[in-house]
Amino acid sequence: MRRRSTFVACSLLVALVTMLGQNPEYRQDPKWSAPDDAARKVNPLATRPGATAGGKKLFLRNCAECHGNGSGIEKKHSADFLLPVVQDQSDGTIFWKITNGNTDRGMPSFSKLPEMERWQLVLYLRTLKPVPSPR
């Protein structure tokens, strides 16, 4: 009985930490949307999962500063990649957003990275597990 209540308490704690670590207040900028042709682009590295490790390295170099290190802790106004509102976007949309940035909201353009490295970032973002939004 005691072991069971410890397990339940630990599970609740993990769930709470995960929820608090997320950024549920994050809202997409409605003006920040990729053109249709960009949104339809397919990740050329989709069949090369080996490139994900390089994507993780690039993520830690370029993105973790604002978006957290993938554990869901990030700056208040930055997109939380664990949320379905981000994960439901197409690869092409995420690639376009990395390339162009959203300078009005403080997200710089990362067009200085080679195109394949930006696709590596998209590949890595897909490995982050989405957590349902708290209602």
Add this chain to the structure above:
Amino acid sequence: MRFFFLLLPVLLASMVSFAQENPYFVTYDHHMEEPGNLDLEVSATTDVPRAGQKYYFAPWMEFEYGVTARWTTELYIEGQTTYGDSTVFTGWRLENRFRPMKREHWINPVLYLEYENLNEASRIQKEIVGGGSDVTSPNSELRNTSAHELETKLILSSDFHDWNVAENFIVEKNLSKGEGFEFGYAAGFYHQLATLASGEKCRLCRENFLAGVEFYGGLGSTLNFSGRNTGNYVAPVVSWLVSDNATLRFSPGFGLTHESSPVLFRFGYSYEIQGIGSSLSQLFGRKR
């Protein structure tokens, strides 16, 4: 305040960023400093002198800060040592770059405005306008002639198939004396040596190197508009992400005209600190 200075080294050590600097020394591209980040850079220009000229070493320090994603501001402090002459402080510059367009385009314009409070002994040659620097007169004479200058640039830059191509058009006005408007140019291109990141942490991998070429020089002034009698250079450039937070850059510039030095050497070391703006504002009580 004492608390702040005690905390500063910890703050700096914990906020290391990883962005690689472009390899240009003179040319600007459209990539701005990330908002809230501070880039500290120590660089120097030196040359192989012509007969009758003296060897010099001109270091400068840059503090580059990203105010917003489309506005970068930068402070320069510079000096120079001339062999067999003296070491002098040559002044400071404050520059601002504004990117008017929100998104990436085929050509991305950036507007540049700089105020310079220099003396004529300045040798860093961060840009070359008019007829270029006076490298023959003694420092004691040059340092007494101060120049308050306003410099503007139109920067056009494109990222095309993983190449960056940039062109700068420079107009400078010396507010201290009537030299007319002086003109100059800079242009360049570079490429990252590998376009796919490896999964391993490595320093000598090709992905950590950027290489290219830049061209720069003076175009005379409204009193004498001409590419003649001005310094003009072609300069290979290379940068190396030497550690997780630092970039080394090197460029030998080869003079194309008699008014140019035969060879200019430039090297620089930059160190980026991320989120220093927001960390300092939190330190002084502003909520995140």
